[in-house]
Amino acid sequence: MAIKSITDLDLQGRRVFIRVDFNVPLTPARGVADATRIRESLPTIKYAIERGARVILASHLGRPKGKPNPEYSLMPVAAYLAEALGREVVLADEPVGDGAKKVVADLREGGVALLENLRFSPGEEANDEQFARALASYADVYVNDAFGTAHRAHASTVGMIKFVSAKGAGLLMEREVKFLSRLLGEVERPFVAIIGGAKVSDKIEVLENLLGRVNALLIGGAMANTFLKAKGGQLGRSLLEDDKLALARAFLRKAEDRGIEVVLPRDVVAAAGIKAESGKVVSAMNVPEDLAALDIGPETARSFADVIAKAKTIFWNGPMGIFEIPAFAEGSTAIAKAMAEATGKGAITIVGGGDSLAVLAKTGLAGKMSHCSTGGGASLELLEGKVLPGLAALAS
Ligand code: ADP
Numbered sequence: 238m239a240i241k242s243i244t245d246l247d248l249q250g251r252r253v254f255i256r257v258d259f260n261v262p263l264t265p266a267r268g269v270a271d272a273t274r275i276r277e278s279l280p281t282i283k284y285a286i287e288r289g290a291r292v293i294l295a296s297h298l299g300r301p302k303g304k305p306n307p308e309y310s311l312m313p314v315a316a317y318l319a320e321a322l323g324r325e326v327v328l329a330d331e332p333v334g335d336g337a338k339k340v341v342a343d344l345r346e347g348g349v350a351l352l353e354n355l356r357f358s359p360g361e362e363a364n365d366e367q368f369a370r371a372l373a374s375y376a377d378v379y380v381n382d383a384f385g386t387a388h389r390a391h392a393s394t395v396g397m398i399k400f401v402s403a404k405g406a407g408l409l410m411e412r413e414v415k416f417l418s419r420l421l422g423e424v425e426r427p428f429v430a431i432i433g434g435a436k437v438s439d440k441i442e443v444l445e446n447l448l449g450r451v452n453a454l455l456i457g458g459a460m461a462n463t464f465l466k467a468k469g470g471q472l473g474r475s476l477l478e479d480d481k482l483a484l485a486r487a488f489l490r491k492a493e494d495r496g497i498e499v500v501l502p503r504d505v506v507a508a509a510g511i512k513a514e515s516g517k518v519v520s521a522m523n524v525p526e527d528l529a530a531l532d533i534g535p536e537t538a539r540s541f542a543d544v545i546a547k548a549k550t551i552f553w554n555g556p557m558g559i560f561e562i563p564a565f566a567e568g569s570t571a572i573a574k575a576m577a578e579a580t581g582k583g584a585i586t587i588v589g590g591g592d593s594l595a596v597l598a599k600t601g602l603a604g605k606m607s608h609c610s611t612g613g614g615a616s617l618e619l620l621e622g623k624v625l626p627g628l629a630a631l632a633s
Pocket residue numbers: 433434435436439457458459460476530531532554555556557558559560561589590591592593594613
């Protein structure tokens with residue numbers, strides 16, 4: 238796929254429409270709770286400003302379901318952005334319409350406007366042509382920097398592009414694609430993937446696609462419970478998917494046929510429920526009837542860390558336990574630490590997934606990874622081997 242970079246495009250004096258991913262969590266007082274995604278898009282925005290573009294930014298936020306709703310206004314984002322850029326950011330009061338048109342028309346070279354939440358219109362998610370044409374009418378150049386939305390074929394990620402003459406990827410988009418697609422090509426070995434989180438069903442396609450590529454696959458979190466039960470384990474009251482046991486069994490058989498090591502937890506931290514102050518370390522294959530496995534155990538965490546220490550390429554998606562509760566966060570923390578150390582020794586370390594990034598934020602180790610993906614679903618779909626519509630639409 239040949240995709241131009243923003244650095245290949247002529248921006249001077251032109252209206253440059255940048256689809257960004259400002260879908261950030263907000264605080265109850267309507268401030269930005271986690272600005273990672275905004276910060277990550279700053280290099281692209283600054284690049285366009287420095288080149289004398291008239292910058293039009295557009296994003297969705299939350300799920301307002303096609304209707305204007307002040308709860309989902311991009312106002313807090315505009316305030317954060319103005320502060321971060323040290324310049325005025327004019328927020329249009331709607332995604333398209335006379336107000337938006339005027340804001341765009343008033344833009345000077347190096348000026349920045351932000352359209353209101355794209356999902357205030359039903360046309361965005363429906364990829365409606367009229368809405369797409371309205372967005373395109375604001376743009377001489379289209380740039381997509383919203384990797385987190387690249388797996389969706391919406392008006393701002395796909396529909397509008399054919400109505401704009403110049404198009405390309407932003408700097409964040411390029412970085413995301415570069416790091417993640419590296420995992421699907423030639424990698425430095427050993428290549429290890431650590432997959433956790435809640436459900437096998439969410440991630441089976443990623444597991445299948447990675448199986449042919451990795452040297453070892455480490456599985457933790459609630460997803461491991463399904464695999465452990467598929468192997469005949471007693472899982473007590475652990476969260477698992479009884480309807481995915483056959484799938485799990487077939488997967489393990491396939492891995493064995495191919496000689497790929499799938500490592501499951503040997504011990505787990507079990508408790509009666511999430512209200513427990515602490516858990517009890519038990520055998521992963523033998524969780525007491527009244528308890529649930531809520532984290533990988535210390536022996537498992539050590540053995541996973543050993544595998545990580547020897548790897549040259551490491552991908553992690555999905556926490557090893559209910560990391561939201563400190564008593565069950567140690568397994569996930571151990572993985573984060575082992576990866577940080579591996580980065581220090583020259584390994585390529587890549588993390589994807591909203592909750593996995595939350596683990597890194599809690600442990601303060603996000604900066605110690607080679608790459609943290611801003612796209613949860615998008616990163617998984619890319620690793621499933623799917624073509625992301627937002628990327629396909631950028632190709633010429
Ligand atoms: P990501 O967002 O990184 O892709 P997921 O959304 O797949 O990760 O999974 C994260 C969720 O899985 C977390 O809310 C975590 O509490 C939960 N989880 C992990 N391990 C367990 C477990 N053993 N039992 C119950 N929930 C778990």
